[in-house]
Amino acid sequence: MLDANMKTQLRAYLERLKRPVEITTFADDSSGSREMLALVEDIRSLSDKITVTAGQGGERVPSFALTTPGQDIHLTFAGVPMGHEFTSLVLALLQVGGHPPKAEQALLDQIRALKGTFRFETWFSLSCQNCPDVVQALNLMAVLNPGIEHVAIDGALFRSEVEARQVMSVPTIFLNGAPFGAGRMGAEEILAKIDSGAASRTADAINAQAPFDVLVVGGGPAGAAAAVYAARKGIRTGVVAERFGGQVLDTMAIENLISVPHTEGPKLARALETHVRDYDVQIMNGQTAAKLEETAGGFCVTLTSGASLTSTSLILATGARWRRMGVPGEEDYLNKGVAFCPHCDGPLFKGKRIAVIGGGNSGVEAAIDLAGIVTHVTLIEYDKSLRADEVLQRKLRSLSNVTILTQARTTEVKGDGTRVTGLSWEDRAGGELRELPLEGIFVQIGLVPNTEWLKGTLTLSPRGEIVVDTHGATSLPGVFAAGDCTTAPYKQIVIAMGEGAKASLAAFDHLIRLPVGEKAA
Known part of the structure; x- marks a missing residue:
């Protein structure tokens, strides 16, 4: 099932297992079951910490469950998780096997502290680049909290359920048998919907932030580049983003990013976030900007959650989204x-x-x-x-x-x-x-910039793009912009990165020319 190269890479990953992993399979004589069993056998052969047992019955066939002795873990893959979901499988094996997850400690603590019984089912397709984020988030939650169960289901192998549940897009999530959500979600967003106190705690934490020297609004290529360049100047830098990676997360294949012959959107988005986190940057994810106001010595950005942030300068990199048809029924x-x-x-x-x-x-x-x-x-x-x-x-x-x-x-x-x-x-x-x-x-009719919240605050083009000069400066002194939300021509990832770096350098130049003591309070 796995080629020699994949086996070599997977063997190296499985050396990180700290405790046994038990795989229970549910199979019949179908081709899907044969593929699944071949995959599981390949995995078993690569680590002496992995054992495989044939289960009886099973809610879905083919499927297999992962657990470890002494832990109450409910994590199942229904189907053959290859394609984009192979990474989800590898991460699940490592996390069930005791390898520490790469996530903020506050997030892990929030998952562990969640009370209640939550049975999640996620419908995915192997060609979906958005699905792994949801599958991986819910798998992690299932590993950390015994009250959370997660089943990741390949819609192509369970078409009767797809029809019965009226699943028309992926990822689609059901919670305790009822529709919960559709589209890309991270653990933060899922927790915000099921943890009644999460939103208020997050808002309180944001309100407690000290003023920034540079606040970047948006976490796509332009925002990430701006944050890296600002942080490298040693100034207090923050990023507030609805989803780190932005529109890149919805991009399948990227083959024109210079020096990177081929990559995929989600992979690039993870690399962008990892690079930003290498620096002393405060990232506030899952937040949407709603209002921009001038304040004494700087600016205030109010979020849809009601929280607000202040900064001496701003870099707007809010990107764009799919354009809608705007017709009845859409x-x-x-x-x-x-x-x-x-x-x-x-x-x-x-x-x-x-x-x-x-x-x-x-x-x-x-x-x-x-x-x-x-x-x-x-x-x-x-x-x-x-x-x-x-x-x-x-x-x-x-x-x-x-x-x-x-x-x-x-x-x-x-x-x-x-x-x-x-x-x-x-x-x-x-x-x-x-x-x-x-x-x-x-x-498929193009993109529209995410700038509605800025109307009446600074100059926008007739298409709603932020008007910028050659330095990325907007009509509001101290506010800069970069990427697909601006009038800069050619909406390309490499151009957005360059524009983000340029806007950040311009913002730093603006800051060092301010009178001594003139900062946001």
């Missing part, structure tokens, strides 16, 4: 057939009819990828012609199960109350309204 059917990530959610639509909205490179690439999974793809483009590179267009037109509609405007998402059943669209050439029956819609 919000009602998010994660119920309306999706944005073809790599993550595509496998859930195997054998179904779907539409891709958008004829640029992202839309055409999504249509090509999905055409290999679904029954039929309809690509809908507003303009008279597709805008994607010609090589992509040729590939798309060569596919027999793809229909291309140009001069077409989506007017409504249709559904039956629980899932998407079709869409309405207008033929812009003739004005006719038409219906298209389908089961999924993937929206």
Whole structure:
């Protein structure tokens, strides 16, 4: 199951086990079970601390549970966790085996102190780069707290449950049999939803922070670069971010980051955070900025939690998010057939009819990828012609199960109350309204900057981007900006990193030129 290189790497990891790991398998004579058993046997052969036992029955087949003698651990993988989830399996083996997790001590203490019974089920797909964050967070919680159970389920192998539970996107989480959440979540976000006092404790801790010299708002490539450059100057630096990594977390393959021939978004995001944490930087994750105000000697950023932070200078690196169509029904059917990530959610639509909205490179690439999974793809483009590179267009037109509609405007998402059943669209050439029956819609029409909270505070472009000069300075002295939220052209990771570094150097130059004693209080 595992090749020689993977076995060599895994053997080295398993040398870190501090206590025995018991694997209990639940299998039948299906191909999925044979694959799972082959994987488990490969793992067993690599460490004398691992034993394997065949279980009887089992809620799901194929599946296997991990535990260790003397510990009350409830952690199960249902399926064959390869692809993006292989890392989740390795981490689970290490943590069950007593290897200390890489997490803040306060977070580990919060997990251990949580009271109650929580049975989590996470539905993932092997091609989803967002799913491992959720799986790994809940696995860690299951290892640390006996009241928490976690089952990670490969939706491709349990399609009847996918249909019955109406799982239309991954990751999707159920808690005690009821829907809990969908999309990327870390342990902090999960705890905030189940620990009633977590939000107030976090807000109190943020309010207690002393003023910063530089506060970076946003944790993507631009924000991370800004934080590193600021910290290296020896000034008090903070980062407040909704999710560290930003839009990079939703990126599948990255092959144009100079000196790094190939990486994946989540891997790069982890590297960014690790680099920032190498310095004396206060990171406040899971927080969203809501208001910016000038104060004596600096600025105050108020968060949606009600907490606030003060700083002498600011670097805004809030990035961007998927642009929505803005038509009736779209919000009602998010994660119920309306999706944005073809790599993550595509496998859930195997054998179904779907539409891709958008004829640029992202839309055409999504249509090509999905055409290999679904029954039929309809690509809908507003303009008279597709805008994607010609090589992509040729590939798309060569596919027999793809229909291309140009001069077409989506007017409504249709559904039956629980899932998407079709869409309405207008033929812009003739004005006719038409219906298209389908089961999924993937929206690929670009990005919109996360700057709504700044309206009326500093100058924004007509597209909502923060207007910056060649130094990253905004219209508000002492406030700088970088990355996809700005007017800087070409939204690329390497450019965002450079812009973040430049904004940080400009902020430091601003600070050293302030009159002595003029700082945020």
